[in-house]
Amino acid sequence: MTAPPDDCLARNEWICGEYLSTRRRILLDAVLQHLQLTTVSVLIGLTLAVPLAVLARRWGWAAGPVLGVTTILYTIPSLAMFSLLLPVYGLSATPVVAGLVLYSLTLLVRNILAGLSAVPEETRQAARGMGYGPIRLLLTVELPLALPAAMAGLRIATVSAVSLVTVGAIVGFGGLGNLIYAGMNTYFKAQVLTASVLCVVIAVAADLVLLGVQWLITPWTRAARA
């Protein structure tokens, strides 16, 4: 019989290089699932949020109900949300994605609507005076001007989604959350710490990427300041 190895895994230390090298495959899979869940949910949320915000802007009476419903959705805790969606979609990634879509929808609709409402009336009138139709006005004047506010919403939604994915561990699709959940049950310190740190790294990286995207697609905000 061989003696049990005396490495940091056996001593259950918080920081463990051995863990990183032996569980690389598992970590990579978890990170990929985490990124996938986040990206898919935020993209679906964005696709739904833009038309909703535009409609709410066009018809003033729709703004109240749209904002009200999204606020109520946002109040529902994530654990409850994933569990409520569970009987509808079964034990799969879908309840997690659906829940995250609903959360990002709230933040996005709110911010896009704020951005659209902040477009100066003079600008709109000037465009109309130049012969812009309503569609062209929306696509080439109003939406670009709403971009900074929309991007702010997108950044908040993405960072929140990265952190909320972990709760998806309750239905088995939580990306790094699965590792945290498993690590909690076995008191595996290195796994919990590594997965948590990776979550924060993903959130910060996603935020920086979006900040870069915003810098690239809104050159006029820089020209104005310079």
Next chain:
Amino acid sequence: MSTLAGAWQWLTDPAHWAGDDGIRHRLLQHLVLTVVCLVISCVIALPVALVLGHLGKGGALAVNISNVGRAVPTFALLVLLLLTPIGTWGEGPTVVALVLFAVPPLLTNAYVGMREADRDVVRAARGMGMTGRQTLFRVELPLALPMVMTGVRIAAVQLVATATIAALAGGGGLGRIITAGFNLASTPQVVAGAVLVAVFALIVEGIFEIAERLAPRWARGTR
């Protein structure tokens, strides 16, 4: 539809309301946990934010702390705390994690509210010979109150939500009904628990909404 009917049946069964695992006990736990943590975080965050806002210092810290708070997953922090020595204190990890999550919105909103108090009014107060303390309590604080209350409201709702996640890490509260339902593979119980939590969160939001409506005009948020 049968799931909803099952959940309703589960909720209305008196046997599920009694006992240590009963709905009544879990509701009470959830409420106590939320209130205790809200009070602790207010005691920590508000004085700091009011003083920083009054002095006009530490703005970057006060504003950025809520961005950092958003990036750290609640669940991860809870589990991390659970594995540290704090984990042996019973509800210790839950309380610490909840307080850490309620402090950022309180701090940011109170600070921004203090800074957004009309500078002309503040200067007028100083011109009238008010001391720093008098300016803080009689001028800036009343003007900042709507923002401070918005922060308290956000923190309260966030606390209710986060207290649910505590159940994943073995804490008490309504989330336990959901996790117990998962362990029993009882979909009606999971749905019943989720409905209870959602209703609880909406009630807290509603209470703040009503309080804001009933507040005197000057203390109301401009939304």
